[in-house]
Amino acid sequence: MLLRHTPKKLEEREALTINPAKTCQPVGAMYAALGIHKCLPHSHGSQGCCSYHRSALTRHYKEPVMATTSSFTEGASVFGGQANLLEGINNIFTVYDPDVVAVHTTCLSEVIGDDLNQIIRKAQEEGKIPKGKRVIHTNTPSFKGSHVTGFANMTQSMVTYFSENTGSRQKQINLIPGFVEPSDMAELKRIMSEMGVKSVMFPDTSGVLNGPMTGKFKMFPNGGATVDQIKSAGDSFFTLALGRTASLPAAKSLDTKCKVPCEILDLPIGLRATDIFVDNLRKTAGVNVPDSIKFERGQLLDVITDMHQYFYGKKAALVGDPDQLSSLAEFLTDLDMKVTVVVTGTPAGPKFERRVHEASGEKTTVKYGLGSDMFLFHQLVKNDKPDLIFGNTYAKYIARDEDIPLIRTGFPIYDRIGHQYFPMVGYKGALRLLERVLSAVMDRQDRDAPEERFELVM
Amino acid sequence: MDNTIEKSIAKLPDAAEVKEEILAKYPAKVARKRAKQIIVNKVNEGEQVQEIMANTRTIPGILSMRGCAYAGCKGVVLGPTRDILQITHGPIGCGFYSWLTRRNQTRTKSDKHPNYMPYAMSTDLQEDEIIFGGEKKLKKAIDEAVALFHPKAIGIFSTCPVGLIGDDVHSVAREMEEKYPDVNIFGFSCEGYKGVSQSAGHHVANNKVFTDVVGQLEEEKEGKFKLNILGEYNIGGDAFEIERIIDKCGFTLHSTFSGNSEYDEFASAHTVDLNVVMCHRSINYLAEMMEKKYGIPWFKVNFVGAEATAKSLRKMAAYFGDKELIAQTEKVIASELVEVEKIRLEVKERCEGKLAMLFVGGSRAHHYQELFTEIGMQTVSAGYEFAHRDDYEGRKVIPNIVVDADTRNIEELSVEADPQRYRERKTEKEMKELEKSGMRFNDYEGMMSEMKDNTLVIDDLNHYEAEVLIEKYKPAVFCAGIKEKYVIQKSGVPLKQLHSYDYSGPYAGFKGAVNFYREIDRLVNTKVFSLVKAPWDNSPELAGNYAWNN
Known part of the structure; x- marks a missing residue:
């Protein structure tokens, strides 16, 4: 027996977690950040975190998972990680040239109390962020929530940093897909396009973590929601958020920041949840359910x-x-x-x-x-x-x-x-x-x- | 075979130029540092190899392969042990990621014997404990672990925040050991920020295993020619194969640190007469300390590669000096090599002259070059992820290594001979004679002296540099880990994982060599990479026409 020590009899445990049914926030944040076009996720903490998260995501997707780290040493842990992040940002833009660097914290930088807003401002002031490039962040303390919370937090930060209400509503809806697979994200887009619904979906890891073999490695694949798309989410007339745990914070932020009303739906897994998703799309976008979708349902x-x-x-x-x-x-x-x-x-x-x-x-x-x-x-x-x-x-x-x-x-x-x-x-x-x-x-x-x-x- | 050998060698780029090209892209500060970590190898007879910068800080923002001290301690050194119950003290992530992911195989003597390896245990620290301290929860967790599992030993592994919030895992361990006198409880200060890589964690692990485990049990194993293997973690079943061979030769393997091992074997490991070291980087500290305290001599062996395996076995037999043992060892080598040679020659024909690159670990990037050489492949670039200068240049440089702040933070134990248990295994004269016959104790030659001129030795290789290497050399195979695997393969070059072996193995010993030859044959001669181009890529012109238009 592999798990030979697990007894049938249940006993209360208060302190010891055995074989967790969750992992920590940063890996979810890293995954979400990969759903932004030309984005390099960055882990602000010891390098082990980044290494573990990249390994976990790589094993899961069998795809390149690119992300950088602030590589804290004992010194950084005592004096704060500002110098490491500033150096990191400079190196990242020089060597890898992403459009966006999406920083998430770790338990270490959270305990130290690094102020990411301030460090990013400083990077800006010191000219370490090239013109037109963006550095965003989210707080992902590993001692709260789970990997799903981390995903939710990074998705919310996309709204906080990018989405804008410019005053002219666009005929599009926002779809926050939840912590689902690239294949799911592609399917959600397909359903919306089949129904003739114009949409902005973020994050979008389709085409990033299920890419083709072309004989040429692309550091930043074609997929991912662009900064402009996420920005325009503030002008959409409605948000559908799938999955309360993963998508509620971003949907709420769009509501409070950009006055885009939202509806939180269950993830459309199964017949009825998909019915509700399709019906909501129909009602919010004012379209008919096409025969092709009815056929699939049938x-x-x-x-x-x-x-x-x-x-x-x-x-x-x-x-x-x-x-x-x-x-x-x-x-x-x-x-x-x-x-x-x-x-x-x-x-x-x-x-x-x-x-x-x-x-x-x-x-x-x-x-x-x-x-x-x-x-x-x-x-x-x-x-x-x-x-x-x-x-x-x-x-x-x-x-x-x-x-x-x-x-x-x-x-x-x-x-x-x-x-x-x-x-x-x-x-x-x-x-x-x-x-x-x-x-x-x-x-x-x-x-x-x-x-x-x-x-x-x- | 066609003239691939000449072709590939003739086409080798100038390593110095490749180095310059790599450095050109970096900001000045990064370029200065990397210049010292990228070395064009020069091997002149009798001369010391060049100095390489190693075991220094990873550069923030540069896509490194490295992990942390926790990974080195919990994941690498202690992870393969099945009956030391391991509790990660910290938030949930670290315990989760180190849960079975390293493929350390283990075989209990029966279904009744303990095996905790499929269990990931953690205190799963929450915000309150981060603020008010996590010691209370840790104690409670140990209570629960003892009640559920009744282990002989418990190891506590500190994660980053533990050091910062001031939890003292060592005092908790002592206190709980008083409460449970039958359980050996010990803590590791292996917070992820310690040192500059996994390497710090190896050292932390070695120290604690030495002070708290080895020597706890006075129980000798039956048998002659007793030894421990240090630094073999039984990934993909390597230790099983080594055990098979060693047993066949007539040695008595007391324990392996730490593949397929048990607590009691560790605890009584001081009773043997020889320590042999596989992975020098991760375990040389323990070998050193056991020699000082118990008088057990150690030397370096390598069971990766058929020739290297044979050489190591001969060395071990010569150490014990028993005629029968030597004869039996020769017999085993001769009989095992029959099958090995058959496959080797067959594979060599298809692989000869092809290029390999290896960037992994603290020993593997060196050891695996043996296997490539055996099938006629050439290593054009190699480097370690977390090694020190001695793993590159040889142990003779140790006195010259500058101890920096990051290394100083890892405790260096001062060890003296045990007044009761120190025992000379060989007389001074015997040792002298063995040395005279070429046996080198306490030594490791390192990687560089065995690599060719004009090869590139690169410490802590990063993603961008790997891309340049691939472009310049177009190697037939690139060896690294899971994070690099699909990056490299997307460029059309097969990647062989040398941490997890791509879920196959064993690659050590004689059967392992055969497995590896066949695996490399599969990788470098596969057709799949030639399928990248679709027919329309090869002839994109729109020449066709519908038949009825003619």
């Missing part, structure tokens, strides 16, 4: 009805990030599966718990925040014996020990490809998710069926 529903017997009554345990989890819980429940366990290490709050209960019923065990880790999840799985586990790569240790199929969802996925290229959002994304769920269920049936009951047609 196909999804068709598979659900055709294959219903394989979903019905199957128990699922979910671990991951809150915005994904609540939508996923709803979708699986719609398939007549039973979502019995939902765990996230992100402090998602009682609203999250209510949302999951609303989606999958009061019986679902929901754990979030401190102490809600994969060790606890494993214990709940041992007690509940679900038919399927939904979670990131680390869940494979549980899946193997308990002999339960794993559907890989969330971050990080180190051991499979697909998430970069095939979306989970929208009707098409839901269809792919269904395919994966069905394959897992059917493979298991094929493996376990007695010879006389081995089915050819399923």
Whole structure:
């Protein structure tokens, strides 16, 4: 057994987190910053943070992840990191020439109390930031929230630094996609364009973290939301923000700073969440839902009805990030599966718990925040014996020990490809998710069926 | 084979020119520093290699490969040990990222034996603890860990904020050890900002393992010719292969620091008669200290490369000087080399003359050159991520290394001979004789003397420099880590990861050599990179016409 020391019996833990169901803020901030065109994320702290985050994102995407660091030493930790960041900014623009440097803090620089506003001002005054180039920042203390919070904070900073209300409203809506994959971001754009909705979406990592092999490395790929686009978000007439945890702060900032009203929606994972997304797009943009989208919806529903017997009554345990989890819980429940366990290490709050209960019923065990880790999840799985586990790569240790199929969802996925290229959002994304769920269920049936009951047609 | 050898060698660019071109892009201050870290290698008979600047601060804003002291301590040195329960004290990230990502394989004796490696444990410090201190939470975490896992030993690993908020992990360790006398509890001050790279963490780890673990258990292993291997972390199963060979030759391997290892083996490691050192950078401190305190001689070995493995085994057998052992070792080498030679010659035919570059670690960039040489490939540029001058120039330069502020912050233990347990393993005369026969104790030659003239030795290579190297040399393979992997491959050059081995291996020992030959053969002779151009790229002219127009 890989996790041979995990007992079935649950005991209260107050201080020891074992096998976390979250990671720290900066990695989310780094990911979000990669969704700005020609942006170099910069980690203000020891170089180990940057190295870890780049490694994590690289393993997840199998793509170059470029980011720099202030490389604190003991001296910087005592006297503050200003000198390191100023030198760093100068070197970055000289050697790499990005349009934007997006700085996020770390627990170290937060504890020291470095004032990023002041350091960036100083860099400006000292002429270290070339004309037309921008340095932005966000605070991402690792001792608060999770990687999702870091993503939310960096996305909010894009608004704080770039978005402007110039006084002339533009016929476009803003879409804040949430902490989703490049493939999802591309799919969201496709849906909007299919519906004829003009939009600004940020961050946008499509084309950045799922780029092609061309024989030539491009430090700054073609993808990403441009500064001008994010700027114009202040002139949009509406904002749709997907996922409360990841997208609410940016949407709120657009409202208060630029007076762009917003609606917070669930991540469009599954039929109903996608329905609501599409319907909101229709209403806010004043367009009709085109036949092509209706067709996709119909196909999804068709598979659900055709294959219903394989979903019905199957128990699922979910671990991951809150915005994904609540939508996923709803979708699986719609398939007549039973979502019995939902765990996230992100402090998602009682609203999250209510949302999951609303989606999958009061019986679902929901754990979030401190102490809600994969060790606890494993214990709940041992007690509940679900038919399927939904979670990131680390869940494979549980899946193997308990002999339960794993559907890989969330971050990080180190051991499979697909998430970069095939979306989970929208009707098409839901269809792919269904395919994966069905394959897992059917493979298991094929493996376990007695010879006389081995089915050819399923 | 065609004339690739002559072609590639004839085409090698002038290293000094490449260096100048690299430096030209930098701001003056950066250029001055990098000039001392990029060395055009000159090897003249009997002369000392050139001085290289190493183990100095990473330049802020320059895309380095380096990690931190925590990674070096928790991730590298202690991480591979399965039954020391490891608690990261700090916010959640560090514990998360060091969770199973280094591929240290381990094999417990049975399903009942402890293995904590698949568990990442952290105090997950929150804002309140950052403000009011995290010691209380750490103690509670240890209580919970003891109750759940009943470990023999617990290591506490400090992350950046721990040092700043003033938590004393060592006093917590002492206090908790009093509470749990059966558990050996020790803390590591391996805050990420210590030193200039992972290297500081290695040193911190070595110190604590030496003072708090080695020598705790007086238990000798059965068998003759007892030794420890230091600095082998069992990535991809390397230690399994080394264990196989060593066992076959008739040595008794007491412990490996720290691949596929157990606490008790560490604790009684002072009972052996020889320490052999694989990764010099990460563990030379422990070898030195064990020699001083317990009288165990050490020398450098290398199990990467078939020839190097054979050489190392012979050296070990000669040290013990037993006729049977020497004969058996020769027999093992001869029988193992049959298969190795067959594959080597086959692969060599397809790889000869191709160029390799290696930028990794503190030893691997040196060790792996052996394997490339064995299949006729030439290393044109290499360097370490976190090594010191001695890993480049040889240990003889150690007295001349200026100790700067960043190094001074890492404790240097003063070690004396243990009055009871110091034991001379060889008489002075025996040692003299061994030395006379060519055996070099306490020594490491370093990378540079074994590299060719006009090769580029580059410390702490960064992304931009890698791009220039790729453009100028167009190597057949580039060796580095996960962060560099896809950057290099996007330019059409295969990258071999020498930290994680791209999830394959082993590459050490004889079977490892065969695996590596085949892997490099696969990489440098693959067709996939030639598929980059689509037909329309090769002939973009719009010559065609619809048939009915003719």
